Amino acid sequence: MVYEIRSSEKTNQLFENWDETIVWSALQGIMGKMYVTDPVNPCSAIIISGDFCFLAGLESRELACCESLWNSGGFKIMVPRNAEWERTIEEVYGERARRTVRYAMKKEKDVFDRRKLEGIVDALSGEYKLQLIDEGIYGQCRASGWAVDLVSQFENYEAYKQLGLGIAVLKDGTIVSGASSYSRYKDGIEIEIDTREDYRRMGLASVCGAKLILECQERKLYPSWDAQNLWSVALAEKLGYHFSHEYTAYEVWNSGYSFTGCTG
Numbered sequence: 644m645v646y647e648i649r650s651s652e653k654t655n656q657l658f659e660n661w662d663e664t665i666v667w668s669a670l671q672g673i674m675g676k677m678y679v680t681d682p683v684n685p686c687s688a689i690i691i692s693g694d695f696c697f698l699a700g701l702e703s704r705e706l707a708c709c710e711s712l713w714n715s716g717g718f719k720i721m722v723p724r725n726a727e728w729e730r731t732i733e734e735v736y737g738e739r740a741r742r743t744v745r746y747a748m749k750k751e752k753d754v755f756d757r758r759k760l761e762g763i764v765d766a767l768s769g770e771y772k773l774q775l776i777d778e779g780i781y782g783q784c785r786a787s788g789w790a791v792d793l794v795s796q797f798e799n800y801e802a803y804k805q806l807g808l809g810i811a812v813l814k815d816g817t818i819v820s821g822a823s824s825y826s827r828y829k830d831g832i833e834i835e836i837d838t839r840e841d842y843r844r845m846g847l848a849s850v851c852g853a854k855l856i857l858e859c860q861e862r863k864l865y866p867s868w869d870a871q872n873l874w875s876v877a878l879a880e881k882l883g884y885h886f887s888h889e890y891t892a893y894e895v896w897n898s899g900y901s902f903t904g905c906t907g
Contacts, residue, residue, distance in 0.1 A: 647677065658688070658690070664828045665826050668833075674827060741894045746876045755860065760857050767847075792835050809824060810823070
């Protein structure tokens with residue numbers, strides 16, 4: 644049986660020293676959900692937030708395939724804490740799980756060159772407008788396939804206004820690039836950057852990222868960055884981050900597939 648738990652008191656040890664802000668966010672009770680198979684003395688746990696799932700403690704097939712994983716769609720990025728979890732993911736999902744590498748950036752508070760970031764922002768062409776994500780832009784993002792992840796973890800604008808923070812590049816009033824909080828934890832945000840396909844390779848992502856970092860500094864928030872690919876690593880390093888390490892993740896598709904014996 645799979646149980647959702649609200650308090651992290653009994654799961655903190657399982658996720659101890661995991662340097663991932665989405666994990667911190669769930670443990671702090673801000674965003675995300677936690678599931679265990681034993682609510683009294685858990686030895687296995689998963690955290691689900693948006694497209695991400697972090698699996699800790701002893702491997703558990705029951706948690707790896709629980710229905711709660713798929714309540715918000717048929718795709719997940721599963722991040723296993725150890726090799727046993729890796730094997731379980733591969734056994735449960737088979738060809739539906741694609742093993743991949745992601746790139747963690749160091750979390751260093753005083754590495755950003757404010758003058759350099761301001762220079763990147765100031766280089767934005769006059770044909771564009773740069774502004775904070777307000778209610779109107781939030782609505783544009785929700786209605787747009789490519790931009791939805793900029794705000795998708797906040798169920799409405801009021802939630803985004805309270806916890807989120809984002810920057811948009813507008814062309815004729817329409818968002819064409821943005822940087823925003825994918826998630827929020829006590830001391831900062833996890834950055835999400837997206838650009839409309841026909842506006843890529845124009846430097847807009849750099850502008851959005853630089854401006855969001857500056858806005859975070861004004862609010863004493865840390866702008867955490869986790870890179871999906873080497874292009875994202877290069878962009879992060881351009882903005883002042885330093886590479887930390889690679890880690891294993893699985894991109895898992897579950898569309899049209901159901902499991903027996905797994906309840907949530």
